[in-house]
Amino acid sequence: MLRSVIRSLIVDDEELARKLLLTYADRLPNLEVIGECKNPLEALVFLQREPIDLLLLDIQMPELTGIEFLKTLPYKPIVIFTTAYPDFALEGFSLDAVDYLLKPFSFERFVQGVNKIFRIRYEDILYIQGMREYVAFQTTDKKVLSLNSLKQLEQDLPADLFVRSHKSYIISLNKVESIEGNMLLINQQRIPVGTHFKEEIMRLLLE
Numbered sequence: 001m002l003r004s005v006i007r008s009l010i011v012d013d014e015e016l017a018r019k020l021l022l023t024y025a026d027r028l029p030n031l032e033v034i035g036e037c038k039n040p041l042e043a044l045v046f047l048q049r050e051p052i053d054l055l056l057l058d059i060q061m062p063e064l065t066g067i068e069f070l071k072t073l074p075y076k077p078i079v080i081f082t083t084a085y086p087d088f089a090l091e092g093f094s095l096d097a098v099d100y101l102l103k104p105f106s107f108e109r110f111v112q113g114v115n116k117i118f119r120i121r122y123e124d125i126l127y128i129q130g131m132r133e134y135v136a137f138q139t140t141d142k143k144v145l146s147l148n149s150l151k152q153l154e155q156d157l158p159a160d161l162f163v164r165s166h167k168s169y170i171i172s173l174n175k176v177e178s179i180e181g182n183m184l185l186i187n188q189q190r191i192p193v194g195t196h197f198k199e200e201i202m203r204l205l206l207e
Helices: 015-026 040-049 066-072 086-094 107-115 150-156 198-206
Strands: 006-011 031-037 054-057 078-083 099-102 125-131 134-139 143-147 162-166 169-172 178-180 183-186 189-192
Touching: 006 015, 006 040, 015 031, 015 107, 031 040, 040 066, 054 066, 066 078, 078 086, 078 143, 086 099, 099 107, 125 150, 125 162, 125 189, 150 162, 150 169, 162 189, 162 198, 169 183, 169 189, 178 198
Parallel strands: 006 031, 006 054, 054 078, 078 099
Antiparallel strands: 125 134, 125 169, 134 143, 162 169, 178 183, 183 189
16 A cells, blocks of 8 residues: 555665665665665755655764654654664664664565565554655554655555545544544544545445
């Protein structure tokens, strides 16, 4: 249901580490590296002009650590930390990183990390919110950002499970607890219903 190609950015101050990640990524047809940065400041500039799905992020770097850099981002892509230091693993996972790869790591271990990305089951999705060039998949326990559009997802998602409720939202029909006026209640969150979508929403909920 998500893009078949994952757009990624490598941020690492070591040239050999960047080359290794590029070599590994080149062997995966669904992973495209669209940029490399030697430090977080370069990455900040890059991200202002290029949206990405995945950040392959070192931790110990000059000026800013990878963790400090990640905390500065208003919209966080999916992150896999790549580092020689195990001490930051707990803090890394507290920032919702999908994996923490300790250098030196094998190609097999890299693939395991990449395979953790975007594994969202339909039944776990509460709603999807459009956020400029990203969409946010809200599940019961996490929010996952992806470079995608609600328009594309409307076509890709099964119509008997998901429906557009607003110009900025797609909802899971099975997760609707109640409807009050122009608001749906899903997992204690109030989701707006657009005027153009209300009739179809009501029809589907009453079926």
